[in-house]
Every structure is written in C-alpha cells, then in structure tokens.
Amino acid sequence: MGRSPCCEGNGLKKGPWSSEEDKKLLDFIQQHGHGSWISLPKRAGLNRCGKSCRLRWINYLRPDIKRGSFSPEEEQTILHLHSVLGNKWSAIATRLPGRTDNEIKNYWNTHLKKKLIRMGFDPVTHRRRTDVFSSSLSQLIALANLSKLIDSRPLDESALTLQSDALQLANSLQYLQGLLQPPASATASNNNLFSQTSCITEATQGYTAYDPIKEDPDLNSLLSSTARLFSEGIASFSQPLQDNNFIAHHHLVPNYLTNTPPQVPFSFQTSLNNHVDRTAATQCLSMVNGIDHCLDSTDSALWGDYDDLDLLLPPSLTEASAVTDHGDAGTGGSSGGSPSSSTSPWSNIFFGDLAGH
DNA sequence: AACGAGGCCAACCGCCAGGGC
DNA sequence: TGCCCTGGCGGTTGGCCTCGT
Missing domain, CATH: 1.10.10 (Arc Repressor Mutant, subunit A)
Incomplete structure (x- = not known):
C-alpha cells in the first residue's frame, strides 16, 4: 500500500x-x-x-542562479544574517537572490568561517574567542615558571633572555588583565581577550572612563597602540563588516554605540551588544516566515526595550546552535584548531605589540 | 615531472516537519 | 490518532583542482 x-x-x-x-x-x-x-x-x-x-x-x-564569486555586499549580508540566524542557510539564502543555501553554506565553510577564525572570532557565536587570551597567557606563565624548574642548570645567554622576556610578558599580561577586569556587576563571560579589547577600544576612545588606565601614561599608551593595532587588524578584513546603517536605522542600539569607528566589524559590535542580537534572534524565531519582516522592519516599537529584554531572553540563537553545531569537528578541521593551538594574527599583533613595551 | 596536502564544491545522506489518508 | 510519504534542510563526503615541495 x-x-x-x-x-x-x-x-x-x-x-x-x-x-x-x-x-x-x-x-x-x-x-x-x-x-x-x-x-x-x-x-x-x-x-x-x-x-x-x-x-x-x-x-x-534553475535559471535565476547567480554564478561567480560573492560580492563584498553579499559577504557582509551573510555574516550579518549568520550572526542572527546561525546555520539557517535556507533562511539566509532567501535574502541573497540567486544564491542557493548550498552555495552559501559552502562559502561559509570554506571562506568566511576561516576568516573569522583568523580574526580571532568564534564563527559559531560571532563572539571574540575566549581561548586566545587565556591559553596564551597560561602558556606564557608556564614558560616563565619553567625557569624555576631549571634554575639549577646552566643556561646560555639567549635562553636566559627568553625566560626573562616570558616572565615580563606574563607579568604584564596579568597586570593588564587585572586592570581590565570588569566591575563586579559585569558578567563573568567578559573575562577574555576580546572583551577586554573592547574595553581597550572604548577606553582609548573616550566611551568609558576608567581612571586607573587614564592616569597611567604608560599603560594608556600601551592600550592606545593596542587598540590601534586591533583596528588595523580588523581593517585587514576584506570588507567593512559593520552595518551601522542597519542598526541605527532600526533603532537597535543607542546612538553612542553607532558612533563606534567604522573599522569595527559587525561581529565585533554584536559582541559588544549581544543583547541586540539576542533580541533580533528571538524576534526572528518568533515569526513564522517572518524573516523579511524582521530584518526589514522599520518599526522600532517592534523591538521594544531591548535593555530590559536582555535580562529575560533565553540564550542566544547562536549560543544554542553552538551546542548542536559539529562543524568545527568536521572535514574542514585543519582550520578549526584546538583552543590551545590558536595562531590568530590578532594574537600575534597583540602580543607582538606588548612585547615591544 | 611527480607527489602530497589542502581547498573547493557538487552531490549525497539522514533527519525532521507537515500534510494526506 | 497514528502512520506514511514528500519536500526541505543542514551536515558530511568524495572527487577534482591547485599549489607547494
């Protein structure tokens, strides 16, 4: 039958x-x-x-298939939508005429994901990776502590210099980390390099007043150069990723946040304002076939008071997808890397600059 | 020139939701 | 109400291509 x-x-x-x-x-x-x-x-x-x-x-x-490489605008759209929707390729494809979900998925896995990883961002959550700072710091501390273990052995000059540098670096990083530790009211998840870098960027651009930093000329100088290098690192990303117009247009963030420098990528900004994404994700998920409405709506009332919503929202869509996403363990594995083996250029920039001090 | 590694992408696989019976 | 079929989706695979050695 x-x-x-x-x-x-x-x-x-x-x-x-x-x-x-x-x-x-x-x-x-x-x-x-x-x-x-x-x-x-x-x-x-x-x-x-x-x-x-x-x-x-x-x-x-299909006759309406668009061939050829993705334009910068399409790339930006994919990054933007992925930060809100996660691996909903078909939903993303509806926003890119002529592109198929398969094509977008392939492009993500072969290009964008790796780009984000190289930039030190988690491609699943679009947030700054927490492993970069902590692992590098712990490695440096371990390296510095090595000297205690081999004190009794004769060392040549270069080895001694290395140890000294490592120790100094570790101390500097610990000091920096301590200074940048968020206030007690802040979330524990901020304890990572890039959250701190956001503080760095803000601090050096007058968005936040953090007196110990401002009053310490050396540290201030260090932070300034670090923020500058970070911006340059971001600028090396092929295209500006931030969609200030979108965000401002939809009244998603307060004005002062839309005044962030243009180099700041969308993914970086969303991690500064994760509640915005979570709101957007919640709104999108709550609307059956409503993605266009969600993403195009100019009705600010639709979004309500996201600051209040932040406390009520469930974990973000991207966070939820992180639980089920096995992409990093997939065939593209060579680029994923283990947390302890990050070789992000940003970490090089950061630590390189730090070593210069 | 030969070989291996890695990248890319078309296509397959397996699961799931919706609808019909 | 429950079973089954279909369409659709996301994850994964495998073969081809390119590049470096």
Missing part, C-alpha cells in the same frame, strides 16, 4: 550529472514544471532519485 519512499529503488544513478541528464531535466521542468519530485525522474526519463533531481534543479539548473 501507499507510495514507495524516495530513493528506495536500487540501480538509480548517483554522482555527477551528465549534460544529457541536465538537458532532460531542464526541458522537462520548463515544459511541465517539476510537480511531484518523486515521480519526476520517471516522467522525465531520468534514472535518478527525485531528491537528486530536485537538488540538481535548485542548485544548478
């Missing part, structure tokens, strides 16, 4: 499509429409599974 499931039959062809098959499928759909995908292969004279036909049509044969 009933219909047989798709792809049940053996002997159906798999693998790459030939131009002849493409033509058959294209001709059939242009003449009759696809109708039922399950019955299409037989009607079109194809020895293929219906799913395979559907995929081929959607990802390759």
Whole structure:
C-alpha cells in the first residue's frame, strides 16, 4: 500500500550529472514544471532519485542562479544574517537572490568561517574567542615558571633572555588583565581577550572612563597602540563588516554605540551588544516566515526595550546552535584548531605589540 | 615531472516537519 | 490518532583542482 519512499529503488544513478541528464531535466521542468519530485525522474526519463533531481534543479539548473564569486555586499549580508540566524542557510539564502543555501553554506565553510577564525572570532557565536587570551597567557606563565624548574642548570645567554622576556610578558599580561577586569556587576563571560579589547577600544576612545588606565601614561599608551593595532587588524578584513546603517536605522542600539569607528566589524559590535542580537534572534524565531519582516522592519516599537529584554531572553540563537553545531569537528578541521593551538594574527599583533613595551 | 596536502564544491545522506489518508 | 510519504534542510563526503615541495 501507499507510495514507495524516495530513493528506495536500487540501480538509480548517483554522482555527477551528465549534460544529457541536465538537458532532460531542464526541458522537462520548463515544459511541465517539476510537480511531484518523486515521480519526476520517471516522467522525465531520468534514472535518478527525485531528491537528486530536485537538488540538481535548485542548485544548478534553475535559471535565476547567480554564478561567480560573492560580492563584498553579499559577504557582509551573510555574516550579518549568520550572526542572527546561525546555520539557517535556507533562511539566509532567501535574502541573497540567486544564491542557493548550498552555495552559501559552502562559502561559509570554506571562506568566511576561516576568516573569522583568523580574526580571532568564534564563527559559531560571532563572539571574540575566549581561548586566545587565556591559553596564551597560561602558556606564557608556564614558560616563565619553567625557569624555576631549571634554575639549577646552566643556561646560555639567549635562553636566559627568553625566560626573562616570558616572565615580563606574563607579568604584564596579568597586570593588564587585572586592570581590565570588569566591575563586579559585569558578567563573568567578559573575562577574555576580546572583551577586554573592547574595553581597550572604548577606553582609548573616550566611551568609558576608567581612571586607573587614564592616569597611567604608560599603560594608556600601551592600550592606545593596542587598540590601534586591533583596528588595523580588523581593517585587514576584506570588507567593512559593520552595518551601522542597519542598526541605527532600526533603532537597535543607542546612538553612542553607532558612533563606534567604522573599522569595527559587525561581529565585533554584536559582541559588544549581544543583547541586540539576542533580541533580533528571538524576534526572528518568533515569526513564522517572518524573516523579511524582521530584518526589514522599520518599526522600532517592534523591538521594544531591548535593555530590559536582555535580562529575560533565553540564550542566544547562536549560543544554542553552538551546542548542536559539529562543524568545527568536521572535514574542514585543519582550520578549526584546538583552543590551545590558536595562531590568530590578532594574537600575534597583540602580543607582538606588548612585547615591544 | 611527480607527489602530497589542502581547498573547493557538487552531490549525497539522514533527519525532521507537515500534510494526506 | 497514528502512520506514511514528500519536500526541505543542514551536515558530511568524495572527487577534482591547485599549489607547494
């Protein structure tokens, strides 16, 4: 009884499509429409599974498919939407005419994800990675402590210099970390390099007044140069990622936050204002087929008082997706890296500059 | 020139939600 | 109400290509 499931039959062809098959499928759909995908292969004279036909049509044969590399605007849109929606490729694809979810997914996995990782951002959460600072710091401390273990052994001059540098670095970092420790009311999750860097950026740009920093000329100078290097690191990202217009346009953030420098990437800003993303994600999820409405709405009332919502919101969509996302452990693994093996250029910039002091 | 490593991407796999019966 | 089918989605794979040695 009933219909047989798709792809049940053996002997159906798999693998790459030939131009002849493409033509058959294209001709059939242009003449009759696809109708039922399950019955299409037989009607079109194809020895293929219906799913395979559907995929081929959607990802390759559809006339409105846009070919070629992604534009900077498309790239920015993907980053933006991914920060809100997570791995909802089909939803993201609806915002990129002519692009398929498969194409976007591939582009993300092969380009954008790696870019974010290189920048020191977690591609899943779009937040600054917590492992960069802590692991590097712990490694430096371990290196510095090494001297205690080998005190009794004779060391040549360069080794001694190395130890001395490592110790000095570790002390400097600890001092810096202590100074930048957020007030007691702040969340514990701020205890990482990039959250601190956001403090650095803000502190050096007058967004926050933190007297111990301002009153210490040396530290202030260090922070300034660090913030500058951070900005340069961000600027090395192929395109400006921040969408100030979008955010300001939708009244998502207070004005002073939209005045952040243009170098700051969208993902960086969202981590400064994570509650905004969470609000957006919640709104988006709450609307069936409402992504366009959500993302295009100019009705500020829609968003309400996000500052209050922040306390009520469940974990962000991206945080939730982090639980189920196994992408980092996937085939692209070489770029993911273990927390202790980060080689982010940003960490190089940061520690390089620090060493210069 | 040969080989291996890594990147890229089309296609497959497996799961799930929705709808029909 | 529950089963089954279908379409759709995200994750993963495998083969081809490029690049470095």
